[in-house]
């Protein structure tokens with residue numbers, strides 16, 4: 001008797017990610033490197049699709065948001081003014097016996113060390129999690145620089161340059177996608193907590209009296225963005241940071257929480273940073289970073305609303321949400337039900353038999369007509385049922401099969417991953433048809 005499939009576990013997902021080329025341990029042949037992961041061919045594609053979807057929706061579809069691509073390195077004065085040198089810290093405690101270090105807020109210090117079993121804790125000290133490096137040929141204090149721990153500071157530093165170049169009026173936003181680095185005391189849960197990560201950050205500048213309304217609006221838009229790309233609303237929750245427990249810059253922070261297999265944790269943060277950053281940078285640099293409103297002849301220091309989401313963390317959520325198992329006659333069919341917009345491979349071309357020269361030639365013609373603007377695979381090895389399953393396991397929305405009828409009437413079948421229904425379609429126009437289908441709204445088949 002068929003039983004309901006077990007829910008996705010981290011072990012199942014990690015195994016699929018390695019087997020099918022989504023995520024690899026960094027430096028795997030050398031035993032890995034803690035808190036750092038590499039993205040395989042399909043992982044690279046998934047991430048590019050997430051980033052493109054985010055950029056299209058926030059930068060291209062709106063007229064009030066522009067993009068920025070700033071450097072990872074910056075003048076260390078940036079981190080002095082932003083408060084990171086002083087405040088970008090985690091509480092660190094060490095076991096004097098085995099010298100393992102832990103985040104003091106993540107373990108129970110009234111108990112013995114979980115590694116060696118002894119009870120001999122040091123005092124808690126604040127550990128700065130920015131990565132330090134040296135610029136130029138001399139390793140001395142004067143040449144210290146930091147790998148950025150978040151992408152947003154360059155947005156604040158460039159605020160006036162961007163605003164002037166693009167002639168933006170309040171309210172407007174600056175979006176950026178890029179790498180950030182955090183020397184986390186403890187890492188873990190696969191690609192959840194990383195030392196090298198990638199962020200998609202939006203800083204939305206508003207008049208102070210519009211900040212509360214803008215916060216609510218952007219929080220709603222960001223939740224909808226996740227839901228529209230396949231995240232079940234029932235798996236999401238909002239967590240309002242209480243007064244007194246917020247980051248030093250924040251007037252309000254709400255985390256969008258996701259119900260991960262290892263517990264509810266933050267997927268995305270939305271913060272009202274007030275005028276903290278612009279004020280700090282204006283003070284420290286001596287430059288005027290205010291916005292001049294030429295209608296009212298007033299100077300305004302804008303408030304900024306910041307929705308910030310990780311490419312890594314969101315790709316983990318999209319993969320967890322996509323993972324599905326179905327009982328079928330050969331055992332279990334694993335299907336990654338990605339939103340077609342995010343699916344790494346958009347289509348696969350499958351010749352029904354590989355020994356018929358005319359059929360293979362037509363298959364290659366179909367394959368060539370689809371390549372160029374999306375990733376399309378060609379698979380001719382094994383029974384067609386097994387080939388469908390291989391594509392299901394990586395979430396390919398459409399399989400195109402070329403069979404003997406194709407040679408007679410130049411039609412092929414298009415198989416839909418979710419409904420498994422097949423329809424015949426003319427070879428001429430197949431590219432437009434796949435593109436059309438990829439743009440249709442999608443809902444998960446529950």
Ligand SMILES: [Zn+2]
Nearest residue numbers: 095098113116
């Ligand atoms: Zn110990």
